[in-house]
Amino acid sequence: MIVHLTASTTDRSAHGIAQTIGALVADGTVRVGDRLPTVREVARAMSVSPTTVSEAWQTLQRHGIIETRRRRGTFVSERSGAMASRFWQVPVDRGLYDIDLSTGTPDPDLLPDPSAFFSAMGRAPQMTSYLDRPLLVALEDHLRADWPFDPEHITVVNGALDALDRVIATAIPFASKVIVSDPTFPPILDMLDLVGATAIGVALDSEGLIPEALAEALGANDVAAIIVQPRAQNPTGASWSSTRAAALAGILEPTSLLILEDDHSGPASGTELHSLGAHLPGRVTHIRSFSKSHGPDLRLAAIGGPSSPVMDLIRRRRLGPSWTSRLLQQLLLDMLQSPKVEAEVDHAAHMYRQRWSAMRESLSLRGVRVNPGSGLNMWVPVGDETVATVSLAANGIGVAPGRPFRVRIGGAPHLRVTTSVIATNPEAIADRIADAALLDPRA
Numbered sequence: 001m002i003v004h005l006t007a008s009t010t011d012r013s014a015h016g017i018a019q020t021i022g023a024l025v026a027d028g029t030v031r032v033g034d035r036l037p038t039v040r041e042v043a044r045a046m047s048v049s050p051t052t053v054s055e056a057w058q059t060l061q062r063h064g065i066i067e068t069r070r071r072r073g074t075f076v077s078e079r080s081g082a083m084a085s086r087f088w089q090v091p092v093d094r095g096l097y098d099i100d101l102s103t104g105t106p107d108p109d110l111l112p113d114p115s116a117f118f119s120a121m122g123r124a125p126q127m128t129s130y131l132d133r134p135l136l137v138a139l140e141d142h143l144r145a146d147w148p149f150d151p152e153h154i155t156v157v158n159g160a161l162d163a164l165d166r167v168i169a170t171a172i173p174f175a176s177k178v179i180v181s182d183p184t185f186p187p188i189l190d191m192l193d194l195v196g197a198t199a200i201g202v203a204l205d206s207e208g209l210i211p212e213a214l215a216e217a218l219g220a221n222d223v224a225a226i227i228v229q230p231r232a233q234n235p236t237g238a239s240w241s242s243t244r245a246a247a248l249a250g251i252l253e254p255t256s257l258l259i260l261e262d263d264h265s266g267p268a269s270g271t272e273l274h275s276l277g278a279h280l281p282g283r284v285t286h287i288r289s290f291s292k293s294h295g296p297d298l299r300l301a302a303i304g305g306p307s308s309p310v311m312d313l314i315r316r317r318r319l320g321p322s323w324t325s326r327l328l329q330q331l332l333l334d335m336l337q338s339p340k341v342e343a344e345v346d347h348a349a350h351m352y353r354q355r356w357s358a359m360r361e362s363l364s365l366r367g368v369r370v371n372p373g374s375g376l377n378m379w380v381p382v383g384d385e386t387v388a389t390v391s392l393a394a395n396g397i398g399v400a401p402g403r404p405f406r407v408r409i410g411g412a413p414h415l416r417v418t419t420s421v422i423a424t425n426p427e428a429i430a431d432r433i434a435d436a437a438l439l440d441p442r443a
């Protein structure tokens with residue numbers, strides 16, 4: 001192993017050593033169960049201090065790549081390729097609750113009915129070819145006309161999660177640091193864990209990432225990428241104002257970070273989009289999902305931006321599924337071009353906004369203060385997450401605990417409550433949530 005390590009490491013910092021070992025594990029040169037040389041042996045062979053090697057070992061340990069087995073030494077961990085776990089904590093116990101507000105999903109009754117458009121699929125290219133263009137020309141034209149900037153490349157993938165997964169897996173080097181909002185969507189943290197990246201959390205207010213906090217995080221860390229949600233942020237509901245987007249773009253402009261913008265609720269967000277791409281058009285990769293607006297089972301999202309990472313994604317996907325079904329692309333295109341569907345999506349966005357604001361207002365009247373926002377989810381402060389979750393469960397209401405959403409260990413306790421599905425009895429639900437939020441864990 002020492003031979004591989006010395007041969008492959010160009011950067012002899014702790015970060016560089018950790019990165020090299022991560023890469024050796026990822027490409028199979030070093031295998032699960034292999035014993036690592038001692039800190040002293042590595043330090044001697046690489047002419048670095050034992051402290052530097054210890055630091056590298058700590059990074060690898062934190063990411064579950066290696067583990068120490070007492071006096072027997074340090075080994076490549078069985079967990080080194082294991083699935084990360086935050087995602088599976090949300091939603092909570094599906095099907096168990098009378099009212100499930102833990103899912104983060106749209107109201108099925110507010111989604112457009114696609115069946116009227118199934119005949120559109122007959123207009124898609126025949127299902128016989130591997131060689132057709134991956135993205136329908138007419139869909140590309142439609143997407144480009146509605147994109148917040150002129151993207152160098154654009155394509156369609158299987159949902160925003162697919163886009164995030166592909167970009168994170170291919171464009172974020174092992175052991176890099178990546179800025180995300182704190183709190184954020186748990187799968188983003190899981191995906192970063194899997195590439196051995198460290199998430200650096202930046203605080204939010206009701207207009208999104210706080211510029212001073214972003215500047216501070218950038219100043220204190222060597223950051224490779226930033227992953228942000230411009231509107232209806234999950235879990236807080238925050239959307240950037242135009243002033244905030246301009247301020248954030250100003251801070252990011254002098255950097256060379258990969259900027260990944262996840263517009264996961266798209267036209268269902270209930271607020272205007274202020275994209276960083278309007279300020280930094282050649283720099284931003286923007287993802288727009290159609291899951292919340294047109295239907296989760298379409299599994300469709302568009303991703304547009306510079307050659308790296310978008311063209312890299314397109315090329316890498318050629319080795320796998322290559323493209324997203326053109327039948328579904330045609331279905332989406334026909335839905336996007338339908339005035340009836342547009343009106344239905346506008347109505348859904350209006351209803352989500354109304355349900356969100358009504359819940360905020362009701363909670364406020366009951367003594368629970370939530371920051372302004374919109375979208376499908378609300379971040380509700382509570383005395384204790386477990387006590388509040390259990391109390392609501394006893395009343396037949398499922399909610400998600402805040403823990404998997406938080407980057408920083410600790411932090412103020414919250415619940416993530418999906419308000420998009422509260423179609424009836426909002427006052428009774430607000431009563432229960434407020435009671436649970438105000439429960440004193442020490443009582």
Ligand SMILES: Cc1ncc(COP(=O)(O)O)c(C=O)c1O
Nearest residue numbers: 104159160161185234264289291
């Ligand atoms: C921030 C964020 N990104 C991505 C997704 C998933 O989007 P998709 O269904 O398009 O994969 C969600 C869904 O809740 C989300 O909140």
